[in-house]
Amino acid sequence: MAVKKAKLLELDIVRAIAILAVLIIHNSSEATVEIPVGSGSQALYLAVNKLSNFAVPVFIFISGLVLFYRYFDDWSGKQAVTFYLKRVKQVLFPYLIWSAFYYVYNQWIYAPANLHFDWAEFGDLLPWADASYHLYFMVIIVQFYLLFPLMVWLSRAFAWFGRSLFLIGILVQAGGYLYSHWIEPLPHSASLCVTYFSLFALGGYLGMRYEAFIGWINKHIVWVLPLSVLLGCSYAGMFLLAELKGVQFGGLAYMLVFNVYPMFASMSFIWIGRLLLKYLPALSKMLLSLGAVSFGIYLMHPAVLTYWRTHVDNGSGRMLDYHLYTLTAFVLSLGVPWLAAYLYGQAMRRLRPPSSRKQVKSAA
Template sequence: MYFLHRLEELFLLLLVYRLVLIPKRSGRCALREKKKINEINIVRAFAILAVLIIHATAGARSNVPWGSASSPFYITVNQLSTFAVPLFIMITGLVLFYRYYDNWTWEQALTFYKKRIQYIVLPYLIWSIFYYVYNQAVYNHEVSFDIEALSQQLLWGRAGYHLYFMVIIIQFYAAFPLILTLFRKMRLSARKVIGAGLLVQTVFYILHYWIGPFAHKAALMPNYFLVFCVGAAIGMSYQRFTELAGHLWWTFAASVAVGFTTVLIGLASRSGAHYWPPVYAVLFNLYAILVGFSALWIAQKLDARASAASKLANAFGALAFGIYLIHPAVLTLWRQIYNPDPQQSVYHLYNLASLMIIIIVPWAVAKLIKQSKHHWLLFGKS
């Protein structure tokens, strides 16, 4: 009995140590904050500006007749801006791995998920309901509420044409603890992390193109796994990356070359040329990665100078999430108020005005809402 009593005491001591002492130690580890990456907001500014350009020129790209003098211009501008979503995902991978890779423990997973539900999932639900109602009111001038229809739209981000991005991000956040733990257990170097991303995305494309197409390919996490892993690799050793960033000037020239190659292939396709499907996927991802490197290089240069331009870009990028969520509502209303025919002489000025409006108005509204105590309900928290 004496032995069993001592064994019971030992068990209780071990239990207390496991439940109390270890969480406290890992909690201190979790609270250890790394130096903030100031230039990330400038990169976000590049990405959100590209999103706005895509949406401002989308109508012209479709409506301006092929063969007209301005059609190649709208196609080129729109196509060169398609790095936007991959760049945002690359930043996500960078920030997550920069923050958690060195001090991750499973005890942090619950807090991680709680924050993402609070700051990502909740705003997504609120804005999905808003656009579900808003689009009906603007286009149909009446509103009906169908729970089944809304739930289907929520599943794939269809309540607004821009919300599919939120679905992708939620998938990455849901999988992140598993991805990070797996990479750490396998002790993958930065290069091997990129290799893992390439492998996953290659398998995904093989399944899509040769086995059977995925119905919602654009909203699926594996479709962007390579750019996420490139960002993760940078985040794992960001200090080393900043030391090399001064030699990355060539990535800007390379991104321009790859971007215009993609545009030329697209223009040729409209004229009847046919290319092997993976060519588009390779160019799309290569272009996004090169733009990502270029954007980080430029952002570091701007941030170091602390000029008026860098401060403006930083302020714009800091509100990128709010601008992203608000601008479709502004653009939809503007096009309901005034939407000239492509044949009218004011059409090109109209598109320029549309871009200016969805830059200025959402920025001002987001800045105003950001001053509210409960702004995180709408815009989350970075």
């Protein structure tokens, strides 16, 4: 029988923060290259873009935390079957559907005269999420889902493995980095789980001992939060120095900060989420709503952003107009998918039989 676990509402707030960071990255990406290098506006967009680079690593961290929190205490062969069936429904099917959508949609946007659907061509796009620039996250998370049953089984069977999970994650990721650096570059490294293994492992480690982690973060937030800010500023500063002053940092430095920054940011966001739930219920309610539909926003927002960028002038060279153009794109790429995901969720709830609705509410 499945062990009932309390829903961690603070994680929906973390998801909300992370999806906002995803939107900031994608909405500011063009500004970092379109605005003249050296201008204050370009530096601002670049800094905001890089400060938001915790987004995907935080989602990976949360995935590890939730999976180990939910399944560690009652993993079994039956749970494994249920686990995979859920992932096929919740991840694989959406990935295939949205890959097909973007395969056709991007043709319609950029080459409508050549609009077609070639099954072989479409199939070639699937292994590395080449149908759209944002779908690579799905490829990463599927790899972690395939590995998770082995990881949780080992953690349950061997206490030392569970205690060392974070260290093992670091060693796996370091091994991938060293292989890529000294032997040959790993193809599609940005879409490989080994590139983010330490983050997933840290999430899993904390998920197995979540209550102890909450006690720890409450005591240590006085230095964890400032360190998160310092790491974020350092990461953005590295890119600013490279862009404006030509200062070059080694790949190892970028890799270390890119991983350590979201680790501390994730822990800080969990603490912030719990604080908001306690003291700011109105803001929490809005963020919980956003976090609950973050997957839908992630899937849909590039369609809105691409349509805006290909149909609206970016300001005719006037900086204020360009800022308004970028801000409007952000609002639309957030608001339209948010509304669509909300309406879809409402429709699905109405279609469920009453008994099913009770079960879903109970499971949540």
